[in-house]
Amino acid sequence: MTIKKKSRVTSLAAGRPPTARKPKSISRKATKALINTHHVLEKKKAQAIAKGDRAAEIAIESEIDALGGIEKYQLASLQGQRLDRGGDSSHILMEWLNSMDSTISSSAGAHLKMLEVGALSTKNACSASGFFDVERIDLNSQSDGILQQDFMKRPLPKDDSERFDIISLSLVLNFVPDAMGRGAMLLRTLDFLKQPDTQYSSGLRTFFPSLFMVLPAPCVTNSRYMNESHLETIMNALGYVKAQSKITHKLVYHLWVRKSGVQCPPATFKKTELRPGHSRNNFAVVLSGSSG
Structure with missing residues (x-):
């Protein structure tokens, strides 16, 4: 009777269970x-x-x-x-921020903090830039560098040291299944961003504190209930001002800078048809007046 030799593990990947191996x-x-x-x-x-x-x-x-x-x-x-296939969406944000590279680099001790919601990788353009201390969360973490956490259940910051200079919602808002939930998510970003009167240098104040948001283009260009103007009106009501935007045939990118508090009394935005048509999608954002 021959005894089979035990195969030697030649790499960490080979020693992991099948679910941890590189997918096709x-x-x-x-x-x-x-x-x-x-x-x-x-x-x-x-x-x-x-x-x-x-x-x-x-x-x-x-x-x-x-x-x-x-x-x-x-x-x-x-x-x-x-x-x-076009790379990760954060490279667009870095293109916008590269114009102020010297401002960020010269801001000693700035330590700009980013919260990346729905993070899929620890090696995207923002992570590699050196501009940010990045905290990454996702509902179902696929990496050691990503905390498994629901943004809507994340504990609220105790003070400014736990708030962020920028939040990334890249292809996240469209994944929220209902319009009311999307409005609630946008409102909640205000709890985690620094206040607009934070003492940034004049250069940094151009882009921070801010929200980087990416959506599938049809959410804005082919929705019954949403268009670019309506989205901007909603964001303005939350105290955001559009600093940068880009639309491709697949995606729409926005950088929204927080410039003021929420409108008082808080604005209400219902699901109102803006563009009729059988070929339209139903993407919408609903805000039921809320202070924040």
């Missing part, structure tokens, strides 16, 4: 289809929960699980960030 690449078409389907199912799930339809909720959860759950969705999102 997903085609561009499959990536888009998976992300879109996941968004639709999450929206239907939220509607079922709102109606108290537990049977429908369970059925939709089964469909999501059959697709691979949040893990497969995140894999598709990571594939979408590959350089041969």
Whole structure:
């Protein structure tokens, strides 16, 4: 009887369980289809929960699980960030900030703090820039450098030392399944950003404190309930002013600088049709007057 020699582990990856191994690449078409389907199912799930339809909720959860759950969705999102597919969205922010590189570098002890919500990687353009101390969170962390946390349940800052100079919501707001929840998320960013009267240098004051937000372009360009002007009106009511923007056929990028407090009395924005048409999507943001 021969005794088989125990195979020697030649790398850390080889010694990890199969779920930790590098996943296979997903085609561009499959990536888009998976992300879109996941968004639709999450929206239907939220509607079922709102109606108290537990049977429908369970059925939709089964469909999501059959697709691979949040893990497969995140894999598709990571594939979408590959350089041969346009790279990660934060490189646009860095293009805007590079114009003030000398200002940031000369601000001794500035230690600009970024909160990246929905982080998928610790190696994106913002992380590699050296401009920021980055804190990363995500509902389902895929990396040791990303804290598994729900932004909407994150403990509120005790003082300014726990607040941030910039928050990144890159392809996050569109993942919130209902309009009211999106409004609540935008309101909540104000709790975690430094106040607009924070003592920045004149150069830094141009872009900080701020919110970097990225959405699929159709959320703004082809929605029944949203367009660029309406989005800006909502953000202005929250005390944000648009500093930079860019629209491509796939994505819309905005840098919103916090310049004032929330309008008083707080503004209310309902789901109002702005562009009729059967080909429109239903992306919307609802704000029910709230102080913050």
